[in-house]
Amino acid sequence: MKNEASAILLISCPDQQGIVCAVTDFLMRHNGNIIDLEQHTDTKEGAFFMRVEWELDPKASGGAGGFALPRDQISSMFRLIAECHQMEYELHFSETRQRMALFVSKSSHCIHDLLARWHSGEWNTSIPLIVSNHPDLEPLAKMYGIDFEWIEITQETKAEQEAKIIQLLKEYNIDLLVLARYMQILSDDFCTHFPNRIINIHHSFLPAFVGAKPYHSAHQRGVKIVGATSHYVTGDLDEGPIIEQEVMRVSHKDSVESLIRKGRDLEKMVLARAVWAHLQNKVLVYKNRTIIFN
Amino acid sequence: MKNEASAILLISCPDQQGIVCAVTDFLMRHNGNIIDLEQHTDTKEGAFFMRVEWELDPKASGGAGGFALPRDQISSMFRLIAECHQMEYELHFSETRQRMALFVSKSSHCIHDLLARWHSGEWNTSIPLIVSNHPDLEPLAKMYGIDFEWIEITQETKAEQEAKIIQLLKEYNIDLLVLARYMQILSDDFCTHFPNRIINIHHSFLPAFVGAKPYHSAHQRGVKIVGATSHYVTGDLDEGPIIEQEVMRVSHKDSVESLIRKGRDLEKMVLARAVWAHLQNKVLVYKNRTIIFN
Amino acid sequence: MKNEASAILLISCPDQQGIVCAVTDFLMRHNGNIIDLEQHTDTKEGAFFMRVEWELDPKASGGAGGFALPRDQISSMFRLIAECHQMEYELHFSETRQRMALFVSKSSHCIHDLLARWHSGEWNTSIPLIVSNHPDLEPLAKMYGIDFEWIEITQETKAEQEAKIIQLLKEYNIDLLVLARYMQILSDDFCTHFPNRIINIHHSFLPAFVGAKPYHSAHQRGVKIVGATSHYVTGDLDEGPIIEQEVMRVSHKDSVESLIRKGRDLEKMVLARAVWAHLQNKVLVYKNRTIIFN
Amino acid sequence: MKNEASAILLISCPDQQGIVCAVTDFLMRHNGNIIDLEQHTDTKEGAFFMRVEWELDPKASGGAGGFALPRDQISSMFRLIAECHQMEYELHFSETRQRMALFVSKSSHCIHDLLARWHSGEWNTSIPLIVSNHPDLEPLAKMYGIDFEWIEITQETKAEQEAKIIQLLKEYNIDLLVLARYMQILSDDFCTHFPNRIINIHHSFLPAFVGAKPYHSAHQRGVKIVGATSHYVTGDLDEGPIIEQEVMRVSHKDSVESLIRKGRDLEKMVLARAVWAHLQNKVLVYKNRTIIFN
Secondary structure, three states: OOOOOEEEEEEEEEOOOOHHHHHHHHHHHOOOOEEEEEEEEEOOOOEEEEEEEEEOOOHHHOOOOOOOOOHHHHHHHHHHHHHHOOOEEEEEEOOOOEEEEEEEOOOOHHHHHHHHHHHOOOOOEEEEEEEEOOOOOHHHHHHOOOEEEEOOOOOOOHHHHHHHHHHHHHHOOOOEEEEOOOOOOOOHHHHHHOOOOEEEEEOOOOOOOOOOOHHHHHHHHOOOEEEEEEEEOOOOOOOOOEEEEEEEEOOOOOOHHHHHHHHHHHHHHHHHHHHHHHHOOOEEEEOOEEEEOO | OOOOOEEEEEEEEEOOOOHHHHHHHHHHHOOOOEEEEEEEEEOOOOEEEEEEEEEOOOHHHOOOOOOOOOHHHHHHHHHHHHHHOOOEEEEEEOOOOEEEEEEEOOOOHHHHHHHHHHHOOOOOEEEEEEEEOOOOOHHHHHHOOOEEEEOOOOOOOHHHHHHHHHHHHHHOOOOEEEEOOOOOOOOHHHHHOOOOOEEEEEOOOOOOOOOOOHHHHHHHHOOOEEEEEEEEOOOOOOOOOEEEEEEEEOOOOOOHHHHHHHHHHHHHHHHHHHHHHHHOOOEEEEOOEEEEOO | OOOOOEEEEEEEEEOOOOHHHHHHHHHHHOOOOEEEEEEEEEOOOOEEEEEEEEEOOOHHHOOOOOOOOOHHHHHHHHHHHHHHOOOEEEEEEOOOOEEEEEEEOOOOHHHHHHHHHHHOOOOOEEEEEEEEOOOOOHHHHHHOOOEEEEOOOOOOOHHHHHHHHHHHHHHOOOOEEEEOOOOOOOOHHHHHHOOOOEEEEEOOOOOOOOOOOHHHHHHHHOOOEEEEEEEEOOOOOOOOOEEEEEEEEOOOOOOHHHHHHHHHHHHHHHHHHHHHHHHOOOEEEEOOEEEEOO | OOOOOEEEEEEEEEOOOOHHHHHHHHHHHOOOOEEEEEEEEEOOOOEEEEEEEEEOOOHHHOOOOOOOOOHHHHHHHHHHHHHHOOOEEEEEEOOOOEEEEEEEOOOOHHHHHHHHHHHOOOOOEEEEEEEEOOOOOHHHHHHOOOEEEEOOOOOOOHHHHHHHHHHHHHHOOOOEEEEOOOOOOOOHHHHHOOOOOEEEEEOOOOOOOOOOOHHHHHHHHOOOEEEEEEEEOOOOOOOOOEEEEEEEEOOOOOOHHHHHHHHHHHHHHHHHHHHHHHHOOOEEEEOOEEEEOO
């Protein structure tokens, strides 16, 4: 999509005068050409959020010379500004290829969709590893030439097996964990290892129908619309910060089986959108809510 | 819309062979021209539902003579068929002008919308009465020349005041009660007087965010979509059969105030659609769920 | 989804009294248990349409014996009824596994999605053949073990190459042709070989933006919503009967590239829904419009 | 909604480094507390757009003193910045109550909706005048106590009558003209008097179905989705910059009459959203397209 290398700053800090000015002044002084800037002020919380993206290389900015700071000095130089305004910030580069591990169980619709996006080059990402608590999808992993680790988890083996998974994720140098209908609850402890780096898809319009059988509950309640929700995983099941949701209209004609069938399309779409937003460094988490830059 | 007089049968019964055949045979034997037929079988419940609408008058069916039974004999004649198949049924006539009472408090967006539909002739209905627990909207009622009854309700006066309302509804010969953001909970006893004849609008996508301040809760949870729900009122608050729902996309940019503002448009649209479906005799209730014929 | 064998009749005829009665009477006389019946009367056209589905096997109807006619006699027996009412009808069996050929060029998002549905068993269909005017997607076909035929087409070779394709489709015994972003216009003559059996996906909300570069046109016009359209292919480019459409909201922030990227998700979803409706025998074509039973 | 007084700058200029910095520096130097800032760079056009809103009064900014420039000096002070960067800009104040004239013919659904928003205080606007080429809606205007001018227009009287309307708009000091299903084409000359100040609602999803009978055309084509479009009026009929669009799903069951009935709800919603965006000073027009700030 974007061929030119760019840098991205995600900033949050207490609301105060002069923040945008300070950041844009910093970029201008180093010859930075802003290609996208979005800010949000949460007046109730007194909090300020900002995402700014600027070009790095000379050619892109039409002969104007490119950003004057080398990549590895940007963060330390910006820290001076950040400290003045009590900013927390993340610095990302668009050219970074993030490494994802997919977690699955038996359902394949989400993983099929994610693999297709990677395989077709739609997403500039790597998928070196698939983890599952069931062996069923190993052949699919093999089709795509991806390592598949079957790690069964029982009540008794949970701690031990999760430790093994953490070890694997380190070995594979994984940036992002995507739970593509992984039907196994991750422990609190596991989650704390990867804050805002585990994305799950829940097959309901949260907070309606938390728990295991949302389509059954939706059918039982007779709702006219069902949904799917993608969120960062925290220790609180189904309670993490929501990244994306989508819904579709259903009717009395839809049996539970029909809801499940139609829901699969929702789930894969919502999960893909959430992962895409994360990969684009467009998500900030603040007090269990997300700011999704556009 | 439809100028021709038609009759409508709403039928529910245990699923069994030959029901459609029996009903359509009955209509054919009396020269009935079907203009709409929709059936639904709930195989899990073993239940059958049907709505059939047919022309009554000669001219409409192109000289073919019209339905052979006079209006006041249809029900008794159909009863013979119904009893064979353990059917429950309702018979309606499209020419009937239903009489609605609107219940309001202080918010006017829903009532404004309903009054406009009536006033412009979009809906073939009567609105002879507006009931409120606050006096604020009396001027609006007067603008439209509609009687306005201000009936305050406190914990202590509830039984007495509800009795007064029931008396009023009888006097005005009301068919349908529409709670257009009426911020007063009706007692169990009151509800049982009007089964499937009270329609409420709840300002959330039920069953998410039941209760009093759904937009605050939605904001707090950080959802990306909010909704509104219209349902028949039963003794269980926010738990009655859902007739219609609609949603809209929101973002971190929406404050609670913004959700409330945008939500008004959802609420009035959803309530209007639910009332319209009811007025068209397109709603059947079965085990706290609705079948909405198309 | 549905394990039980069922039969489906799709009927269209001039509107007249007694049609539903005649059809349901036929089924009842042969002990047919209807599981779905939907009818539509187009009063303006004076045309009647109906889809009825009933169980075939004994066990399904709870010991009631099953449909009394053998599969191969249903059509000839029903013909007597059909002739009385000038019906055109199609008889289908749910157990039939339709054979699809996919037509592609270079884009893989639609074919990836269709293959995943087949491979995961979501769709009870066969995909024995992929045809393309480019060699690019042959590796993908091989991954799934499907025959791939690269058939280049130029102005000069069109007639000859289309004849070759027709020959292939016969050899592979293909029921349905799915153009999954096949960037080659089929000749009038080719289309007439497969009436209502070629499904295409067009990357705009038809009839807006016909032709080759709809996302560029949409961007140029500054629309706030873009769409995708799936339709049966006729000799008139982009003018065949529409089966399904879907849209999504866009903004001034979306470049042409962004529209193309987002549009891919629309396209694959819309195409899949259209093919699914066709596979379920839920589509009737009448005067270049479709009736889509629910 | 927002009680605090704020100022809004809408800016467009050739894309270049340092614009955000220059604007925010200007605000900071005068003690301006930014409450919203959104920018957009159209890289293809080499154009930059920005909307910034900041607080004016002391109390709002928590004792910080308020914006240091008096309202009537802001524009002239900002001009210095603007000229350095070849900016075009508009300065607005949130406390300004815009004056709208509504143009109608016979349909009342849009005007009913707009009047309700004004009457209930949802919109902080004035509606002193309703203009119509038919007398039908005069009683409605009277109900709301608004002046109603019946100005018939024929081919022959058009120039003269439009002159009369322009005169009226001047007398009433009208800021914004809203064509709420006004079935009369305004002349090129008339339009040039009110650039980006006339908002129309067209009852189709433009550019599909331009012209007079879009629902008939939509029905004829058999589309599965219909829409409505609100746009600024220019001399080119139905070709002005699109502000807002919305769609809804329809089916073969919808007759033309049913499309018209359902479409009314779309039309009034889309028109209201477009007018609201305009009233909030969130719309910029560039080369016949709109930038809609969020």
